[in-house]
Amino acid sequence: MNNLSTTTLTMTRTFDVAAERVFDAWLNPEMMRKWFFTLEGTNKVAQNNPQVGGTWEIVDHRGGQDYRAIGEYLEIDPPQKLVFTFKMPQFSELEDTITVELKELSQGCEMTFSQKIHVAHEENWTESDIEKALGEYHDGSEHGWNLMFMGLKELLETGKISYTGQ
Template sequence: MKNFSTTTLKMTRIFDVAPERVFDAWLNQEMMRKWFFTLEGTNKVAQNNPQVGGTWEIVDHRDGKDYRAIGEYLEIVPPTKLVFTFKMPQFSELEDTITVELKEIQQGCEMTFTQNIIVPHEENWTKSDIEKALREYHEGSEHGWNLMFMGLKELVETGKVSYKG
């Protein structure tokens, strides 16, 4: 029996700007430090090498702790598609895969975000334990991305993020 399960989180958002602007916010490290796993006031590190095989890293400092998110770019197709890995090594060595697809629509662009979430199992878990963990990881991830996407929308549409966390 494998020691993990997977669940998929899919979210769609509309932005009142061209796809290029949203695509840049995912890859430009100055923009990343304002919304991607961090906020400008709590960000310690925002490093990015936006090419296939290149890596990204965010370190956010909150409540006296550093939270590190890292990943590698698997596919970059400007300005329509971005595929990368994501993990937070302090919590798990398991790596999720995230796909961001952008398409131009009449009022700007539509972003479809998909995260394949890997949920580790603990020893002696029952089927209901696994189902509960899958639900919690899915809901927790969705909540986090909802907050980040509010910041992303504000950033690409107004040039700044007012939410301070």
């Protein structure tokens, strides 16, 4: 496809809890509603069918508007690996693929996260425009995940999230 480009975002985080706890936070709707594209106070929907071919959905309400994130599970290998699709239909029909890999450390675990981000080209875009858009999508995604992972770490290690901003 000439009208689509892809970039990959990779991030690594450590947690002072077992890999099973981190893995569960990606799949358990009660945990998801506290950190995954939403916060407990703004979450409207957190649904999940954690099996290969099963789907997940998060609806967050911010600034008077609902934001919906959906996807399908492609691979589930507890507690080492999770692969799923990610899409926000109100913004794009393009689906990203997210891979979460966990490995035990002597204390806690390490999570390696990667997101294959697809960017649709606009008409008359030059190579420079494409590179700029890929950079913006990559950096914007990294910023969002960074905030989510800070919340996830706090949730898993202390039982609650103190951060409430967007």
